[in-house]
Amino acid sequence: MSVTAAQGFDASGVKAGLKASGGLDLALVVNRGPLANAAAVFTSNRALANPIIWSKQVIADGTVSAIVLNSGGANCFTGAQGFQVTHSTAEAVGAALDVSAGDVLVCSTGLIGEQLPLEKLLPAITEAAASLGDHGDDASRAIMTTDSRPKVSVRHGSGYTVGGMAKGAGMLAPGLATMLVVITTDVVLSSAELDIALRKATRVSFDRLDSDGCMSTNDQVSLLASGASGVEPQLAAFTAVLTEVCLDLAEQLQGDAEGSSHDIRIEVVGAETEDDAVEVGRSIARNNLFKAAIFGNDPNWGRVLAAIGTTDAEFDPYDVDVSMNGVRVCHLGAPDRPRTDVDLTPRKVDLLLDLKSGSATATILTNDLTHDYVHENSAYSS
Amino acid sequence: MSVTAAQGFDASGVKAGLKASGGLDLALVVNRGPLANAAAVFTSNRALANPIIWSKQVIADGTVSAIVLNSGGANCFTGAQGFQVTHSTAEAVGAALDVSAGDVLVCSTGLIGEQLPLEKLLPAITEAAASLGDHGDDASRAIMTTDSRPKVSVRHGSGYTVGGMAKGAGMLAPGLATMLVVITTDVVLSSAELDIALRKATRVSFDRLDSDGCMSTNDQVSLLASGASGVEPQLAAFTAVLTEVCLDLAEQLQGDAEGSSHDIRIEVVGAETEDDAVEVGRSIARNNLFKAAIFGNDPNWGRVLAAIGTTDAEFDPYDVDVSMNGVRVCHLGAPDRPRTDVDLTPRKVDLLLDLKSGSATATILTNDLTHDYVHENSAYSS
Numbered sequence: 001m002s003v004t005a006a007q008g009f010d011a012s013g014v015k016a017g018l019k020a021s022g023g024l025d026l027a028l029v030v031n032r033g034p035l036a037n038a039a040a041v042f043t044s045n046r047a048l049a050n051p052i053i054w055s056k057q058v059i060a061d062g063t064v065s066a067i068v069l070n071s072g073g074a075n076c077f078t079g080a081q082g083f084q085v086t087h088s089t090a091e092a093v094g095a096a097l098d099v100s101a102g103d104v105l106v107c108s109t110g111l112i113g114e115q116l117p118l119e120k121l122l123p124a125i126t127e128a129a130a131s132l133g134d135h136g137d138d139a140s141r142a143i144m145t146t147d148s149r150p151k152v153s154v155r156h157g158s159g160y161t162v163g164g165m166a167k168g169a170g171m172l173a174p175g176l177a178t179m180l181v182v183i184t185t186d187v188v189l190s191s192a193e194l195d196i197a198l199r200k201a202t203r204v205s206f207d208r209l210d211s212d213g214c215m216s217t218n219d220q221v222s223l224l225a226s227g228a229s230g231v232e233p234q235l236a237a238f239t240a241v242l243t244e245v246c247l248d249l250a251e252q253l254q255g256d257a258e259g260s261s262h263d264i265r266i267e268v269v270g271a272e273t274e275d276d277a278v279e280v281g282r283s284i285a286r287n288n289l290f291k292a293a294i295f296g297n298d299p300n301w302g303r304v305l306a307a308i309g310t311t312d313a314e315f316d317p318y319d320v321d322v323s324m325n326g327v328r329v330c331h332l333g334a335p336d337r338p339r340t341d342v343d344l345t346p347r348k349v350d351l352l353l354d355l356k357s358g359s360a361t362a363t364i365l366t367n368d369l370t371h372d373y374v375h376e377n378s379a380y381s382s
Numbered sequence: 383m384s385v386t387a388a389q390g391f392d393a394s395g396v397k398a399g400l401k402a403s404g405g406l407d408l409a410l411v412v413n414r415g416p417l418a419n420a421a422a423v424f425t426s427n428r429a430l431a432n433p434i435i436w437s438k439q440v441i442a443d444g445t446v447s448a449i450v451l452n453s454g455g456a457n458c459f460t461g462a463q464g465f466q467v468t469h470s471t472a473e474a475v476g477a478a479l480d481v482s483a484g485d486v487l488v489c490s491t492g493l494i495g496e497q498l499p500l501e502k503l504l505p506a507i508t509e510a511a512a513s514l515g516d517h518g519d520d521a522s523r524a525i526m527t528t529d530s531r532p533k534v535s536v537r538h539g540s541g542y543t544v545g546g547m548a549k550g551a552g553m554l555a556p557g558l559a560t561m562l563v564v565i566t567t568d569v570v571l572s573s574a575e576l577d578i579a580l581r582k583a584t585r586v587s588f589d590r591l592d593s594d595g596c597m598s599t600n601d602q603v604s605l606l607a608s609g610a611s612g613v614e615p616q617l618a619a620f621t622a623v624l625t626e627v628c629l630d631l632a633e634q635l636q637g638d639a640e641g642s643s644h645d646i647r648i649e650v651v652g653a654e655t656e657d658d659a660v661e662v663g664r665s666i667a668r669n670n671l672f673k674a675a676i677f678g679n680d681p682n683w684g685r686v687l688a689a690i691g692t693t694d695a696e697f698d699p700y701d702v703d704v705s706m707n708g709v710r711v712c713h714l715g716a717p718d719r720p721r722t723d724v725d726l727t728p729r730k731v732d733l734l735l736d737l738k739s740g741s742a743t744a745t746i747l748t749n750d751l752t753h754d755y756v757h758e759n760s761a762y763s764s
Contacts, residue, residue, distance in 0.1 A: 047691025047699040077687055077699075079716030112684020113717050214671045217688050288670070288751075289596045289759050296760025302494020303596075305459055309429025310597050317429040317459075334461035335495050369670075371753050377671050378678025 008226025018072025062191025259372030390608025395520030400454025444573025641754030
């Protein structure tokens with residue numbers, strides 16, 4: 001299901017031979033219409049992979065007929081040859097589907113700095129086009145890299161459907177993550193409306209997932225609308241359903257983050273502004289000492305305060321409260337209930353931080369720093 | 383030697399019983415004069431430990447007679463009781479040495495959020511005052527926490543000496559590190575001159591050491607001058623000698639960083655401004671994926687470019703060169719010599735990054751991200 005849950009979409013997943021494991025590694029999602037409206041958001045990293053450079057041009061007119069995605073290589077920092085591979089990929093998809101190459105989004109994920117073999121991509125595209133159908137599950141598997149499982153989500157609005165797939169397990173940070181996401185829907189909305197909805201939804205979901213502080217060169221979240229349901233929803237109602245799908249996928253990404261043993265939900269309340277709440281939450285999510293402590297089931301709240309002290313947010317460090325899994329361990333910047341009252345053995349960790357400076361809030365999702373994270377990321381390219 | 387290498391200083395190191403290990407944990411350094419000029423720089427973290435709040439008041443008039451340092455507890459986020467402990471510590475030192483408590487700097491290091499037991503500190507201060515002498519080595523051992531060895535350094539100028547000791551192994555980041563440093567000298571310079579020299583020296587040494595991106599609440603670097611040599615050096619010449627001591631200590635801190643297996647020297651050249659070079663170097667030093675790759679002896683230069691792409695520095699990602707241990711693996715943002723030509727088995731790793739945007743340079747020192755780092759920091763407070 002996932003990207004084929006909404007009416008008007010076909011998908012497939014095939015083996016191009018890019019992955020050493022020999023698994024599915026090329027996915028194709030096609031919008032059969034009647035509309036071909038779309039929106040997309042991209043990594044804010046200045047170091048952009050070739051498929052991002054290409055896709056930014058494709059999305060400019062808000063029209064997308066298909067999206068092709070590969071794992072097994074990021075096609076980033078691969079020079080003019082690398083861009084040509086992306087371009088040829090889009091042209092091959094366009095020829096196979098009889099659509100314009102300029103309406104084909106391209107996504108790649110994998111190692112940076114290695115060429116993608118076009119001679120493997122081209123026959124796989126032909127095969128993927130020939131096997132299109134209700135194969136959202138194959139597509140969701142073909143985009144996996146170090147993911148241990150596919151991530152899919154489907155929600156229904158009044159007479160319409162929103163479904164999506166995501167991959168990403170490391171380099172999870174704002175401005176998105178090493179994350180490819182494709183969301184399809186059968187609503188009747190313009191590209192401009194889709195863009196508004198997508199930016200609102202990602203701002204409070206994928207943009208607040210910060211697993212390891214590292215920002216990818218290849219992130220892309222695409223939203224394709226076929227109009228096949230004939231339903232034209234209120235934008236706010238559609239945005240709410242879309243946000244549910246994005247949050248569900250973001251939490252699945254968090255739950256499968258490389259080597260993680262805890263899913264940490266950092267809820268910042270009492271902030272003067274939402275930006276302050278996000279900055280404070282992110283400073284904790286990026287503090288290796290805090291993250292290692294959680295791995296060790298150690299409620300080391302001093303590291304929380306040391307982390308937030310590096311921000312410019314409005315608060316007095318000696319006026320904040322910190323709770324972990326419901327136990328207030330710090331009150332007004334001083335010890336409160338004993339650390340030993342906190343049970344950090346469950347995978348889910350709730351950190352609540354009250355800045356006492358206003359009424360704004362934000363929630364950041366992160367993971368702990370573990371032996372397995374170090375292991376996976378020291379061995380990834382070898 | 384170290385802090386007692388320069389004329390006019392005595393030191394001692396004793397056991398107060400603060401450390402679970404039972405080792406030396408309280409150090410005292412006394413300036414016998416004739417001058418008592420001093421300067422100090424502190425963590426830029428807004429979450430300040432009680433000894434930092436105290437010491438900032440002490441240094442305001444540029445006069446320091448003694449400095450007392452303890453390991454085994456940071457005395458940070460310990461409320462009014464914690465500040466009273468710091469105050470009483472300074473008063474006890476003042477009484478024992480017959481100097482003003484207002485001329486006694488206090489430093490603490492260890493776990494945040496736990497009270498320091500004054501009943502253990504007071505008899506130890508009496509013992510430390512009674513055993514003062516040429517015991518810089520004991521002092522340098524008493525300030526160790528997870529350090530595996532003491533860090534000391536001595537350099538000589540024309541007729542004068544600069545010597546220092548340092549501790550710090552985790553939370554090593556700019557605006558200093560979990561780092562306590564005491565440097566003594568027998569020159570005749572005013573407190574204002576010492577302040578200028580110290581800020582220049584720390585800016586290119588301790589401030590450019592970023593082992594794990596985490597900023598401490600307790601960092602302090604103090605410079606005490608006795609004037610006992612009678613030599614009044616040129617400020618520039620003195621600053622050069624002082625900088626050598628600071629760099630030597632910073633490299634010792636890097637070499638003993640918690641759990642590290644590589645010392646990574648990130649040299650950024652061709653930057654438009656020095657600030658740009660520092661920002662770019664620091665973005666690499668804080669990238670967990672890059673640091674984990676180095677642990678795995680993997681010259682994953684794509685992660686270098688992904689890291690620097692998150693900065694606002696002036697450069698074109700598709701115009702930069704990256705060399706690792708002398709092998710240029712990336713030229714103009716594309717693959718150059720093969721990764722397999724790079725030997726990352728030695729502890730020392732040199733990363734050279736040419737931004738091609740100007741003539742400014744900066745060097746940042748960091749470490750890899752290892753299993754042992756995670757282990758030490760997941761088990762530290764338990």
